[in-house]
Amino acid sequence: MFMRQLQYLVAVSREGHFGRAAEACRVSQPTLSAGIRRLEEELGLPLVIRSHRFLGLTLEGERVLAWAQRMVADYKGLRQELSDASDGLSGTLRLGVIPAAIPAMPALVNGFCTHYPHVRVQLLSLPSTAIQRGLDELEIDAGVTYFDSEPLSRVRRVPLYEERYVFVTAAPEFADVEAISWADAAEHPLCLLTAEMQNRRIVDRILAAAGVSSNPRMEANSFLGVWSLVRSGAWAGIVPDSYLATFNVPGPLHAIPLVGPEHSQSVGLATSDRDPASPLAVAFLRHVTRVAVRRPQEAAPMLLGACA
Numbered sequence: 001m002f003m004r005q006l007q008y009l010v011a012v013s014r015e016g017h018f019g020r021a022a023e024a025c026r027v028s029q030p031t032l033s034a035g036i037r038r039l040e041e042e043l044g045l046p047l048v049i050r051s052h053r054f055l056g057l058t059l060e061g062e063r064v065l066a067w068a069q070r071m072v073a074d075y076k077g078l079r080q081e082l083s084d085a086s087d088g089l090s091g092t093l094r095l096g097v098i099p100a101a102i103p104a105m106p107a108l109v110n111g112f113c114t115h116y117p118h119v120r121v122q123l124l125s126l127p128s129t130a131i132q133r134g135l136d137e138l139e140i141d142a143g144v145t146y147f148d149s150e151p152l153s154r155v156r157r158v159p160l161y162e163e164r165y166v167f168v169t170a171a172p173e174f175a176d177v178e179a180i181s182w183a184d185a186a187e188h189p190l191c192l193l194t195a196e197m198q199n200r201r202i203v204d205r206i207l208a209a210a211g212v213s214s215n216p217r218m219e220a221n222s223f224l225g226v227w228s229l230v231r232s233g234a235w236a237g238i239v240p241d242s243y244l245a246t247f248n249v250p251g252p253l254h255a256i257p258l259v260g261p262e263h264s265q266s267v268g269l270a271t272s273d274r275d276p277a278s279p280l281a282v283a284f285l286r287h288v289t290r291v292a293v294r295r296p297q298e299a300a301p302m303l304l305g306a307c308a
Contacts, residue, residue, distance in 0.1 A: 181260035191235035
């Protein structure tokens with residue numbers, strides 16, 4: 001029962017709401033609240049700041065939470081380890097993935113699911129900051145994110161591919177253009193990701209190095225939003241070339257490589273460096289290592305080609 005109480009504390013901290021935490025734990029709200037109170041009584045400390053709604057954790061609660069996250073993660077890992085020894089690895093592999101890397105995921109997860117038929121996979125589109133937090137708080141098993149820009153800490157890494165960028169527009173005068181400079185691209189009405197997305201910060205830094213600023217009139221917080229607005233013909237966009245395979249460039253749109261400077265960004269898999277590691281994370285890391293290093297010079301075409 002003590003482990004269940006720790007799970008309740010982790011859930012209420014993560015959700016910031018008693019009702020949502022109870023739903024996530026598949027219990028009633030009174031059951032969850034009673035479990036947290038029993039944990040407080042057992043430890044002799046107030047853990048939750050209570051009112052008519054959840055107001056946060058006490059200082060003691062924050063300290064207990066850090067232990068609870070580790071203990072809950074280790075308990076899940078133990079169950080996964082035991083399942084692997086009996087009927088084969090099972091459980092849910094939780095992957096945090098930056099939006100720019102979503103097109104590369106089928107080449108990684110499809111083979112993993114084939115090899116481990118009892119494992120479920122949750123693919124969560126997250127910004128890089130949320131991936132770092134998810135790894136630190138043991139809410140995700142692995143993350144796929146940028147390595148060069150704003151790198152993660154306290155992680156094990158496997159490089160996957162180099163991300164490159166293209167200028168996408170419906171303007172007919174670009175039909176035969178083979179390349180465009182970043183500075184020239186910035187002169188057009190741009191639709192870019194919103195500022196909290198790391199891909200947008202990368203684009204802004206490249207433009208600044210070229211002596212210009214992005215200053216987009218239109219922003220979206222997803223590549224699907226950017227792509228939809230660019231397809232309308234009113235806006236141009238700067239997107240990773242991986243999205244060309246995912247969305248397929250229709251007839252009126254033109255995707256043009258960006259130069260001056262040519263820029264690439266390393267994308268890779270990260271798992272927490274804590275020991276013992278989650279058996280699911282270890283299995284996925286082992287699988288991705290085999291996929292990624294089989295033909296290292298061609299990692300990007302190999303991964304992205306599977307999405308076409």
